[in-house]
Amino acid sequence: MxxxxxxxxxxxxxxxxxxxxxxxxxxxxxxxxxxxxxxxxxxxxxxxxxxxxxxxxxxxxxxxxxxxxxxxxxxxxxxxxxxxxxxxxxxxxxxxxxxxxxxxxxxxxxxxxxxxxxxxxxxxxxxxxxAPVSTRKVPKEYQFGNVTVDFEAFEIEVDGERKSLTNLELRLLQYFIEHEGMVLTRAQILDDVWGEQSAFVTTRTIDNFVLRLRKLVESNPAEPVHIVSVRGAGYRFMPEEMSE
Structure with a gap:
């Protein structure tokens, strides 16, 4: 070592x-x-x-x-x-x-x-x-809705406007994308994204990061269609808006 x-x-x-x-x-x-x-x-x-x-x-x-x-x-x-x-x-x-x-x-x-x-x-x-890879492989650039994520540049482009992401914001967004359609509990997210850091943060931290991501990727953060809340459980990432 x-x-x-x-x-x-x-x-x-x-x-x-x-x-x-x-x-x-x-x-x-x-x-x-x-x-x-x-x-x-x-x-x-x-x-x-x-x-x-x-x-x-x-x-x-x-x-x-x-x-x-x-x-x-x-x-x-x-x-x-x-x-x-x-x-x-x-x-x-x-x-x-x-x-x-x-x-x-x-x-x-x-x-x-x-x-x-x-x-x-x-x-x-x-x-x-x-550990075996059990999640989908995410390309260097990933598109959903009107958002393009550039994982190498730590940036996203929304309607032609580029915005920078912090390391943790990018890791959380990538985690959602890798688990597309799955309901993810806050405990899961805390363990898998924050890892050893989880001892220093609370589940409220996750909620705050989700709010920040929604402001970046959602057309209307108050009514999200991509990073959606699942009452009593956690969150789910949907690349396309669900039809009624």
Whole structure:
């Protein structure tokens, strides 16, 4: 297993490298964003040397950890990203999750807990990679109604107007599309879209994200025809408006 540690404090980076190597992991350290992303891309292009997990600081020179997380997510949607930061505000944690990170630990930290989290994230990743695909394959561009979704550009086009989506908005929309016509409970959505982040959010968060998506894709968000509510259950995605 290969870990990428992005940390500009040399002593801490070397300490993490040493302890991870004692656990049997291969470790590459980077002090800044461009170095980290360049290494990640090079490894991603080689199946045998791909990075299995990223340990990421947020306060870095030149390029923040948030920006790095976004870039990594554009390359790989599955690789676990664990934030290790001195930032303790809930807003920092929420934004980190919006950028695609999986877990968040604050400094100072307990080494046994860090090692345990890394082990669990790697185990979860291996299960995801081995899991059979049971949902429909979504193309890079997908159309429904008067909406075109560009998954690579993180954008949608509605009646000729392009709009940007956040990472989580895009992941939620893709999840709906993959499960076209199925009734999805809030608990399902929380587990499958938010994953490890679900411990920090509530089902109300899902409702808020659905409202945001409706404002983007529905002609009349108050009377949605694509992302519809199923009373007492959850939500269902319908690519075409249902006839009476």
């Amino acid at each position: 290969k870990l990428l540690v992005v940390e500009d404090e040399k002593a801490l980076a070397q300490g993490l490298k040493f302890n991870f190597e004692q656990e049997g992991y291969s470790v590459f350290t980077a002090e800044d964003g461009p170095t980290a992303i360049r290494h990640f891309e090079e490894c991603y292009e080689s199946d045998e040397e791909s990075v299995d997990l990223v340990v990421l600081d947020l306060m870095l020179p030149g390029m923040s950890g948030y920006e790095i997380a976004k870039e990594i997510r554009r390359i790989d949607e599955v690789v676990p990203i664990l934030v290790l930061s001195a930032r303790e505000l809930s807003e920092d944690k929420a934004y980190a999750f919006d950028c695609g990170t999986d877990q968040y630990m604050t400094k100072p930290f307990a080494l046994p807990e860090l090692l345990s989290r890394v082990k669990n994230l790697l185990k979860r990743k291996s299960l995801v990679r081995k």
